[in-house]
Amino acid sequence: MTNVLILGAAGHIARHAEADLLKNSQAHLTYFLRNAGRLTITDASRETRIEGDVTDANALSAAMAGIDIVYANLSGRNIEQLAQDVVTAMDHNQVKRLIWISTLGIYDEVPGAYGRWNHQMLDGGYLETYGAAATVIENSDLDYTIIRPAWLTNHDEVDYETTQKGEAFKGTEVSRKSIGALVSHLVTHPDKAVRGSLGVNKPNTDGPKPAWY
Ligand SMILES: NC(=O)c1ccc[n+]([C@@H]2O[C@H](COP(=O)([O-])OP(=O)(O)OC[C@H]3O[C@@H](n4cnc5c(N)ncnc54)[C@H](OP(=O)(O)O)[C@@H]3O)[C@@H](O)[C@H]2O)c1
Structure with missing residues (x-):
């Protein structure tokens, strides 16, 4: 049985991934x-809940014991530091497999008018820090x-x-449920996309900005 540690487990995407994993895998989810009271345990044989903050190095390291895959669904202005904290704890516990949620645009890979709009919306702190966090992950082993x-x-x-790192990003939008399904797929197929960076979009949603803007 695969043991998965989910960081930021009450996050919106994380909740979709958890539902998908409970339905479509045998994995144990921590x-x-x-x-922590925000999350309800529905199957005590497969779910464990730990209250903790990723910036608490001791708590994070303790949570990694016996874990096969870490799925980090984190956010915030300190995302670069959170990435470093996750890498450090994984190294310390010799856990190798990480699934890390980032964002479009960190490599300046979004082309055309949508790329310019994305910069307008996300420059000034967000794209830069998310890019720095991705660099921390990519520089790890x-x-x-x-x-x-x-x-x-x-x-x-x-x-x-999906698109690969080095390819132009496609489309403008994607559902959180889709990202949860992709995370679940990677947990059940852990050999896929190793040391990869995947752009993820809904097909045929190209345009200068998302449809609702
Ligand atoms: N909105 C978009 O269109 C878009 C597009 C691409 C990528 N993204 C990014 O995708 C990621 C996931 O999205 P989402 O909708 O699932 O976000 P979300 O609901 O905000 O989930 C992020 C989670 O991170 C947790 N977190 C942050 N710092 C933490 C810490 N120190 N210790 C423990 N938990 C911590 C938060 O916990 P609390 O609930 O306790 O605060 C929150 O539950 C985010 O980084 C987001 O910026 C967003």
Whole structure:
């Protein structure tokens, strides 16, 4: 049985990934989050809940014991430091496989008018820090997969395609449910996209900005 540690387990994408994993895998899920009471355990044989903050090195390291795969669904202005904290704890516990949620645009890979709009919206702190966090991950010797979602929707659909690092980003949007499904797929196929960085979008959503803007 695969043991998965989910950091930021009450996050929006994380909740989709957890539902997908409970339904479509045999994995044991350890939820690591602040205010742990927000998450309800539905199957005590497969789910463990730990209250903790990723910046608490001792708590994070303790949570890694016996873990096969770390899925980090984190956010915040300190995302670069969070990346470093995760890498350090994984190295210390000899855990190799990491799935890391990032964002589109960190390599300046979004072409054309949408790329310019994305810069306008996300420059000034966000893109830079998310890029720096991805660099921390890529400079580690972990078996990572970085996921770069397009602008997120809450549509109840799984419909996505991916691009590789070095390719132009496609499309403008993708559902959180799709990203959760991709995370679940990578957990159940851990040999896929190792040391890869995937852009993820809903097909046929090209345009100068997401449809709702
Ligand atoms: N919005 C978009 O269109 C878009 C597009 C591409 C990528 N993204 C990025 O995708 C990522 C995931 O998205 P999402 O919708 O799932 O975000 P989310 O709901 O905000 O989830 C992020 C989680 O990170 C947790 N977190 C932050 N710092 C933490 C810490 N020190 N210790 C423990 N937990 C911590 C937060 O916990 P608390 O609940 O306790 O605060 C939150 O639950 C985010 O980084 C987001 O910026 C967003």
